[in-house]
Amino acid sequence: VHTGIPEQYTLKHNAAFVVKVTDGETEPVAMASGSKIISAEHDTSKGTAIRDCTASSLCVRAFRSYLLDQLKHLYHRRESVFIRDEDDKDKYKLKSDVGFVLILNSSPMGDCKFYNNDVLQNFMAWDPKNGDEPLPKLMGRNKRLFPLDKDLLGKLQQYRRMKLASVLDQCCINSEQSTPYLSDVVSPSDKLALRNVTGFQGALLSSLIQPVRFPDIYVGRSFDRKAIERALFGRLEGVIAEPPRIHQIMWKPSKMADRTTLYGMVWARGGTIEVIRSDNGCSIPLDFFTKKKVEEDMLGDLSGTNGDDDAARRADLKELKSCIPSRYCSLNFYKRYTLLMQLLKKPVQRCEDLKLSSISYQLEKKKVKLFYSEKNLGDWPKRTCKHDF
Numbered sequence: 001v002h003t004g005i006p007e008q009y010t011l012k013h014n015a016a017f018v019v020k021v022t023d024g025e026t027e028p029v030a031m032a033s034g035s036k037i038i039s040a041e042h043d044t045s046k047g048t049a050i051r052d053c054t055a056s057s058l059c060v061r062a063f064r065s066y067l068l069d070q071l072k073h074l075y076h077r078r079e080s081v082f083i084r085d086e087d088d089k090d091k092y093k094l095k096s097d098v099g100f101v102l103i104l105n106s107s108p109m110g111d112c113k114f115y116n117n118d119v120l121q122n123f124m125a126w127d128p129k130n131g132d133e134p135l136p137k138l139m140g141r142n143k144r145l146f147p148l149d150k151d152l153l154g155k156l157q158q159y160r161r162m163k164l165a166s167v168l169d170q171c172c173i174n175s176e177q178s179t180p181y182l183s184d185v186v187s188p189s190d191k192l193a194l195r196n197v198t199g200f201q202g203a204l205l206s207s208l209i210q211p212v213r214f215p216d217i218y219v220g221r222s223f224d225r226k227a228i229e230r231a232l233f234g235r236l237e238g239v240i241a242e243p244p245r246i247h248q249i250m251w252k253p254s255k256m257a258d259r260t261t262l263y264g265m266v267w268a269r270g271g272t273i274e275v276i277r278s279d280n281g282c283s284i285p286l287d288f289f290t291k292k293k294v295e296e297d298m299l300g301d302l303s304g305t306n307g308d309d310d311a312a313r314r315a316d317l318k319e320l321k322s323c324i325p326s327r328y329c330s331l332n333f334y335k336r337y338t339l340l341m342q343l344l345k346k347p348v349q350r351c352e353d354l355k356l357s358s359i360s361y362q363l364e365k366k367k368v369k370l371f372y373s374e375k376n377l378g379d380w381p382k383r384t385c386k387h388d389f
Helices: 055-075 117-123 137-141 186-198 225-232 293-304 309-321 330-342 351-357 359-374
Strands: 013-023 025-033 033-035 052-054 080-085 092-094 098-106 157-160 169-175 182-186 215-222 245-248 265-266 275-279 282-284
Touching: 013 055, 013 137, 025 245, 052 055, 052 282, 055 080, 055 186, 055 330, 186 225, 186 359, 215 265, 282 309, 351 359
Parallel strands: 098 215, 215 245
Antiparallel strands: 013 025, 013 098, 025 265, 033 052, 080 092, 157 169, 157 182, 265 275, 275 282
């Protein structure tokens, strides 16, 4: 898809898609790419910055935006995926012939990539100084899957704020040594597991619609069925009612697939595609890329062709100043949601109060967090910046 966005902003290795399935027909409704979280200095309680800019999290935000638009279609008597729930007149539900599937081009970071395999453990211990034979090809194929002690499998993981020599991935288990370096953002594996219980619609939409879940999840690279099933629903046995079916897909990476940048991309049907800077969680306006002089400065300076560090910093600062809150940030989603509530003649409250009013959703969320704690899988971190709008 040609977006008019310079290639350097679109090189990612993590991507996620939500596809609508209706009577055998498929249609993408949300997609995103990205692999980083917001920097601590840009974190805010105003809801104007997206904290988690990883592919699956951005895609869920886009999917919720799509669901909100579908509710508006229903109000304006246009075609929608929703119908009135006859068993609960205050809510809507998906039509019987409508479903959604989640597609991930790579196994989510966190517990999905942690598994116990004695053979691979021996590969990881390979040491040329001992005269060991070269690693077999299997090691190269599974270089993003990390063997661990069985006692650590299934535990909650959080994003680290800085590089740690003892941590192979961006996420790690909270321990006495790692606590000072961790953010309060849990891994994509843990978020997906929670949403498989509560639904992917989120707290706000839970007051209007029945839970929306993905009965099928497709995963590409770094696929290990045992690890993925454990991470996404197996460790929550007894809490999750209907676990999703996991499928493997073949994903052919591009030649630049392993080059990650601080940029993410997000799109929902009915909206425009956005480029998100993950360090500040804001969107770069598309017209920024169409300004010839700015584009030439950035592409020249940031590519390092002129070796001018000052010019590169000026270009980066210019880009930062151009950033605006994303359509998919919490504040803008809340504004769109309250406009719909007003159309439906429903009461409007502060964001946190509205979330807490979704009692069934909050009970399911609390049940999952309590389960993690009781099973010694870790304590869900408390958010340091709560919304104040």
